[in-house]
Amino acid sequence: MPLRKEQVRNYTLAYLLALEFGDHTTARRMQHVLKKRSDPRWFGEDEDEFGYFFDFDEPWPRGQESALLMLAESMDEGAWCDAFNTVDRDRFSEPTVIGVDYPKLGLSEAFNDPHAGSLRITTYAAAKNALGQATQFQITNLPKANDVQVLRDGRPYRRWNVIGDSTLSINAKIGRHRYEIRTGYRRATGRAADSRSIPKANEGNNDNRLDRQHIRIGFSDLIAVGSQLVSGGSTCPCCVR
Secondary structure (H helix, E strand, O other): OOOOOHHHHHHHHHHHHHHHHHHHHHHEEEEEHHHHHHHHHOOOOOOOOEEEEEOOOOOOOOOOHHHHHHHHHHHHOHHHHHHEEEEEEHHHHHOOEEEOOOOEEEEEEEEEEEOOOOOEEEEEEHHHHHHOOOEEEEEOOOOOHHOOEEOOOOEEOOOOEEEEOOOEEEEEEEEOOOEEEOOOOOOOOOOOOOOEEEEOOOOHHHHHHOOHHHHOOOHHHHHHHHHHHHHHOOHHHHOOO
């Protein structure tokens, strides 16, 4: 039986929760049902935007329904919990790319490699009609901007200039390129990631802590959760047990 319009978000939320809690059987069931109705399509003037249309017979994908399914397709077990309970504070002081000319220029990758002392960036043409156009972006929070080396696609790149003690500006062409900015920045810990848990209320009381490894939610409960959340209910079966 095909999904009705009002059931789409219920099933998507159930799919999300099944993935979050590692209920692989339910996740496969939800995915099987949603695939029949999700109607994934490229759209927009240049056919470079993507969304799930869910056979609603509308010119644009619905934002929340489409975004929820995108989240489900990209997350791993426990990722939703970790997004709210793990924080990387070092990222606020690390070398950072700013001033990106979006939506013309897009970034598909931007991360600091603390072992190599490099910031790695991958660019692409977010708007097809902007391909090849001149643009620029900046790198800030540099330990010493004058000591930086820049590589593009594995070769030394010279089209950049220092605009402050800790900032440089890179002149670029819109398109797919890989930049390596050798910043010299290394975390004091020497670890690739220094994630810290946010303190939780009642942390010392094991009875009041969420342990996703020991939660068991049934198939019917997951559907009920979606229905409760969509209807504005404040509780759901897994919260009141």
